[in-house]
Amino acid sequence: MPHPPVELTVHSAQPYNAEPPRTALADRDLTPLEAFYHRNHAPETPSPDPARWTLRVDGMVERPATFSLGALRERFRGHTEVVTLQCAGNRRAGLAEVADLPGETPWGPGAVGTARWSGVRLADVLREVGVEAGATDVELTGADVTEEPGAPEPYAVSVPLEKALAPEVLLAWSMNGEPLPVAHGAPIRVVVPGWIGARSVKWLERVTVADRPSDGHYQAVAYRLLPADASPARGRGVPLGPIAVNADVLAPADGAEVPPGPTRVTGYALAGGDRTVVRVDVSTDDGRTWREADLDPQASRWSWRLWHAELDLPPGTTRVVARAWDSAAGVQPADPAEVWNPKGYVNNSWARVTLHAI
């Protein structure tokens, strides 16, 4: 079925934060560029000149170096991965229904998307400069300057050295076969498969090898999971890294009217980290009974797993519930109240949509 043009829900214009409706994500391995969510923290989107752009690699390395775009392309072997990015704040609106989340963007379920990313491996660049003994983390700094912490500072986060050296972590210049759009981080962004979107730094300018995590705001303060009773202002929380198992029903749309009888319901599931999706269940009686959905072939090890199920809908209103299981036997919790936290991250409670069969 052809997809209609996509209208994004814009949460804020500066910084630009916007998400597609679920149906724009449905039934496709790759999310088209116009349907890919935007998550920014700085009011101004940088637009580095690719001809003058350079990447500085420094810190605990034997040979600090600066690479132009041309040098990256010439010196290192190209690599492509299909990877799903998901913001840690995806589905926050469901948590805000449990209790207020003041000052946090009320993301619906669209802060997730899958693209084919091409570039070079961060590991190859790190090997070229030689990582010194004792290094544990790699800080990634973008060109955008954020105001959130009070004093302006560049967007900077880090990943453990072990993940930075993993073959799937990319410095990407292309998205779905197109040049990487400025809005998604051109000329180069990092793509950290399996980890929360916040670690996939856009407009990358600097890679710094260190013996501790970044003390940038978005590593040291934000994107941390606080216990439900902690104060967001004071608690330090647990840094978010690998994504928790999650799933959604993408079509038919929530609230759709469909004919009674056999109805094809489709969605995605995402395991996160090094885990894989092993099973998706759907229920039409609020989780009292379940049936297994069919899993579609996966586009890549690092992409979401699309799934589908034929449901026989009686006339009237039915709530369709879905939950995924990962290869570590992790399964989604039933209720957003179980996972509520003061900054509204990682809502991976069961997916729910309401269908009206008339």
Ligand code: MTE
């Ligand atoms: N990189 C920079 N430089 N600045 C940012 O604000 N946002 C992060 C990450 N990388 C961000 C960034 C977050 S929270 C997410 S979820 C993803 O980028 C979103 O990527 P997208 O806008 O291309 O979808």
